[in-house]
Amino acid sequence: MSIATPTTPDALAQRLADSGLRSTPQREVVYDVLLKKRDHPTADEVFVRVKTELPTISLATVYNCLETLVQCDLVRAVNFERGPTRYCPNLRPHAHFHDEQSGATHDIELPPVLLEQVHAILPPNYDAKSVEIIFRGAAGSPRPEPVEGQGKAKAAR
Amino acid sequence: MSIATPTTPDALAQRLADSGLRSTPQREVVYDVLLKKRDHPTADEVFVRVKTELPTISLATVYNCLETLVQCDLVRAVNFERGPTRYCPNLRPHAHFHDEQSGATHDIELPPVLLEQVHAILPPNYDAKSVEIIFRGAAGSPRPEPVEGQGKAKAAR
DNA sequence: CGCTTATTTGGAATAGTTCCAATTCTCACT
DNA sequence: AGTGAGAATTGGAACTATTCCAAATAAGCG
Known part of the structure; x- marks a missing residue:
């Protein structure tokens, strides 16, 4: 059924290999970024975060990596209303x-x-x-909770 | 008959009025189209269907009407993966x-x-x-069926 | 080491939707 | 019935998220 220790960085190389894919720095960092801050970021947000470590990565690659991770069942893609797809490493x-x-x-x-x-x-x-x-x-806690939102922060329109 | 079944064309005028909105031919036809064929069409598909009755309607209006219907709680907007929003009059x-x-x-x-x-x-x-x-x-039939839906057909628009 | 294939990259292209400004329509009020 | 205010519609431009593509790069393998 399911796998014992899924959500660790190391699982990545294994899973990729299982699918006949290579472990690359880009894929590793993208996955790390997802594991590190589990706030369901968009591809754009992942892009920004990954760039601090791999400044030359391209957005296309981020999309590629995310897609790969989804294929390998290491990450779930989630779609709320119309907005961009969000990514979730919780298996x-x-x-x-x-x-x-x-x-x-x-x-x-x-x-x-x-x-x-x-x-x-x-x-x-x-x-x-x-x-x-x-x-x-509304996650209406009695007291407002720490910002976790990517909501309107970026949605300058 | 049943007050409990708001899913009739007539409910529209009522609901619109309740929200201080006007009943217009465009809104009526858009809603009719949704009621008539409940296959969760996209805005584009609604557009095509509505045009047979209101040939001069614009796509922008279809979007407007759909949005209005959603606001009035007569229609649900549904989002699957990345694709276009689909509309559902089942309340x-x-x-x-x-x-x-x-x-x-x-x-x-x-x-x-x-x-x-x-x-x-x-x-x-x-x-x-x-x-x-x-x-x-995968739904239904034990035996596979030839292509049919709007799946990944690219030219069918 | 050179060959083959996978992967990355930037930019162009696409799909879906929203925005906007101009027009048309409705309604309420004389 | 005429008029003015506000709604609604329209077409097209703009925008966002994503995918496509062809060239460049990197890696594994014999």
Whole structure:
């Protein structure tokens, strides 16, 4: 079923090899960046972060690497409304809560039992490879929480 | 008949009025089109369909109308992976099954109990206004079917 | 070491959507 | 019925996110 120690930098080389792909500095740093700050960054945001370590990397490569990581099942791509795709290195089954105020996204633990129950609503013949659960709302803590948001920070329009 | 079923063309004028908006031919036809063929069309597809009735409508207006309908809670906007937003006039709580083969999207009944259970996984202080459940996989027929949907066809637009 | 193939890169191209300014339509009020 | 204010529509330009492409680079392998 699932793999024992998935979410570590070292898993990368292994997984890549398994898929007949090479471990490159770009792929490593992109993955590291995702592991280091798990705030569901966009490709652009990953680009910025990776550049501090690999100043010459190109945005196209960031897209390539992210795609590769998704292929290898090391990273999940998440799409909220219209906006850019966000990337999440959390492999455990979880839902996403999208705080519309701050734009931040939080992982929500998804109990296996519930996951099963959700799958169970599918009629026969529907074979779901994956399921995505996305909440939208306000993570209205009594006190405002530390900024985790990428929400409007960049969305200068 | 049923007040509980707002998914009728007539509901439109009412809802619009409630929001202080006007009922226009464009809005009516856009809504009709959604009700008539519930295959989760994209804005483009709606545009094409509406044009047969209102040949001079513009794509911008279709976007406007769809947005308006979403605001009025008559229509849900759904986003699968990177692709265009799709529109769904089904107001009852339901999940979506996205068939990766055909590109088609099916509504899946969502039992209220399950919906509650899903909401229950949220930690306190998380106030979800809505939840979206999206399955991805292969639907239905035990035997493979030739190409059909809007999947990755590039020329079909 | 040179060959082959994978990977990266920058820029151009594309898709989907939004923005904007000008026009047209509606409605409320004389 | 006429008019003015505000809504709504329209076409096209602008924008954003992403993909495509062809050339340059890097790596593994014999």
